[in-house]
Amino acid sequence: MASTDERNIRIEKLKKLREAGINPYLDRCDRTCMIDEARRTAEDGKEYALAGRLMLKRSFGKLIFATIQDFTDRIQISLNKKNLDEETFKFFEKMIDVGDHIWVHGTIHHTEKGELTLGVAECKLLSKAIRPLPEKFHGITDLEARSRQRYLDLIMNKETKERFVKRTKFVNALREFLNSHDFMEVETPILQVKPSGALAKPFKTHHNALDIDMYLRIAPETYLKRLIAGGFDRVYDLGRCFRNEGIDPSHLQEFTMIEYYAAYWNYIDNMNFTEKLLKHLLMTVNGSLKLNYQGTEIDFDGSWPRYSFRELIMEHADIDINDYPDKDSLVKAIKAKNITLEGVDYNKIGRGNLIDQLYKKVARPKMINPQFLIHHPIDLSPLARRNDDNPMITDRFQLVVNGWEVVNAYSELIDPIDQLERLEEQARAREKGDDEAMIKEDDFIACMEYGMPPISGWGMGIDRFVALLTNQENLREVVLFPTMKLTEGSEGSKSEETSEPTPAALQNAPTAGNDTVYPPMNIDNIGADNAKLDELFKSKVTVESRIAHSISSAAIMRGIAKHFGLNETNFWYLGLLHDVDWNDTENDMAQHGMLGTQWLKDIGANDAFCHAIQAHNAEHTGVARSNFLDYALSCAETLTGLISATAKVYPDKKVASVKVKSVTKRMKEKSFAANVNREIIMMCQNIGLTLDQFVEIGLKEMCEVADQIGL
Secondary structure (H helix, E strand, C coil), X not given: CXXXXXXXXXXXXXXXXXXXXXXXXXXXXXXXXXXXXXXXXXXCCCEEEEEEEEEEEEECCCEEEEEEECCCCEEEEEEECCCCCHHHHHHXXXXXXXXXXXXXXXXXXXXXXXXXXXXXXXXXXXXXXXXXXXXXXXXXXXXHHHHHCHHHHHHHCHHHHHHHHHHHHHHHHHHHHHXXXXXXXXXXXXXXXXXXXXXXXXXXXXXXXXXXXXXXXXXXXXXXXHHHHCCCCEXXXXXXXECCCCCECCECCEEEEEEEEEECCCHHHHHHHHHHHHHHHHHHHHCCCEEEECCEEEECCCCCCEEEHHHHHHHHHCXXXXXXXXXHHHHHXXXXXXXXXXXXXXXCCCHHHHHHHHHHHHCHHHCCCCEEEECCEHHHCCCECECCCCCCEECEEEEEECCEEEEEEEEECCCHHHHHHHHHHHHHHHHCCCCCCCXXXXXXXXXXXXXXXXXXXXXXXXXXXXXXHCCCCCHHHHCCCCCCCCCCCCCCCCCCCCCCCCHHHHCCCCCCCCCCCCCCCCCCCCCCCHHHHHHHHHHHCCCHHHHHHHHHHHHHHHXXXXXXXXXXXXXXXXXXXXXXXXXXXXXXXXXXXXXXXXXXXXXXXXXXXXXXXXXXXXXXXXXXXXXXXXXXXXXXHHHHHHHHHHXXXXXXXXXXXXXXXXXXXXXXXXXXXXXXXXXXXXXXHHHCCCHHHHHHHHHHHHHHCHHHHCC
16 A cells, blocks of 8 residues: 555544544553563563554454554553453554554563563553554665654664664763763853864854854864863863765764863873773773774774874885975875875875875775874864974874774964964965865964963764764764755755655665666677777776776676676776777767777777667767667676775775675665766666676676775
């Protein structure tokens, strides 16, 4: 039955209930206890009054079995027509539906199969649900649907509720530990006249009464320092912060952060306390100092090592940054080692940020067990204290776990002259167009001039650490209500019509729209010799990312050939050359595939080979897919994008770490690698492969060429 029809039936039941004088929405009920306590204390013959949501209902004529669920647990209930008045039995049978909240009173017993069951003597409807729940077996498995309809996720998925309970326990334990060590929780402004506390782009709004622009806080840092200057000894603020930057699985624009500051500490005191604090939290919440995150064991036991930028870069890149005191010489050293820093403009980046990008490329992905990164370049840390022995570095540390920067901490800068100079430098950078540069706060400088004690401070993203604790790849999985794009019919969207939620649809991956399964088709002869094909590829495909994509596509095509017993070499070349004209046609997609096949035909390539290349871009060339080769190439080259994107969210950014399940899970997350066309990937069905089979082939073959594609 369609959910719309079911909803109409339930609305009719509401009408009948009201006509019969029954209120379908009561204001309260009395319970003996929660379900988990009833299960713990149950004895045959003992009476309980319980309440919860009806999750399952099975009728066997004169006997009904059902399951109710509250926040703590589930329990089976039974209604026997022999032991109940006919009106109560009929009411439950006809008017109570799965999803309704009910109150039941009765006696505990065990069934013949030994299952604990409450035999119902009395029953009340507390609240009528008019929308049916998702199917019990499937629940809600799609990240997008779970994030939008968290209430359904919590109802249907026990693991979700347990994850958020663990988050609350973590936050409570964190507060308790800090409070027990003489820290005081305070509140600082979320709306600020000037954005401060970190290098980031802020959200901007307008205060109508004051007629001034205001900003959502990036971090509470400067306000907490004001409190230290005012005489507080140890303070912390745990709350929401905002950065108007990109969203990805490990970054959210609205997130929860804790910052604390302690007078008379330096960064070494802070490192010692951090290790003690986090070990305590792990034992309290996790019961162990070991975590398993996406198949990687992380061991928090023992003393956590401390490394400088210089030491890590020397170890992993064989470059001593002290030998290169300026940016240009360091750039030359990086290029000499054939190290590529994706997205870095060497003309614009400063030496400090260059060192940071180099570290993130060569070292951070390999840092699995907790370790402290120290001695950051001065221009990366405008609020940190200069090191007494080396004024080019700061007394700062970051705690890195599994490639994630979990904690950021300083010996704070308390010299007002030095601070003013650094903020003025940040202001000059902002004038040149750096939206993330810090804004100078004159009031904060004035506060510093009244004198501050030595301070060390600390900040940690709650979401990120909870994701580690609960083995989640995406931070949205540990935030109850993450920010989502508007959908048609949602609150705030242009359409105000009420739309039916479609969790069942959301959980299904898109299909190809063509049910035909094409028989395997071999490439016995391309028509051009391999040397000419190699020469064409090398002369036309010169961009590193496009080379990696082409090799990945070639590898998956070779894997398809292996699976079906076809010519592996010729399938390899089809994948390798499908984008041979990309540099010349990326701004004219109607020609993409058409120009390349002209070049291929000039060196002898046959029609079948060229047709597949034209058809892989069928949406623009108009050359329809019509056989096994066409569909194989289209789905293979598209799958490379999803696998690559999935690998890049892993701490080690290695395709070897990626599991089939991780990729198929991403198929359902429409916002992840949004430019990857899921419908084309599902065309694997047109060549006789299931999605799992296809992804398994793709992962195996991309592992074979991992060194060539940088994954």
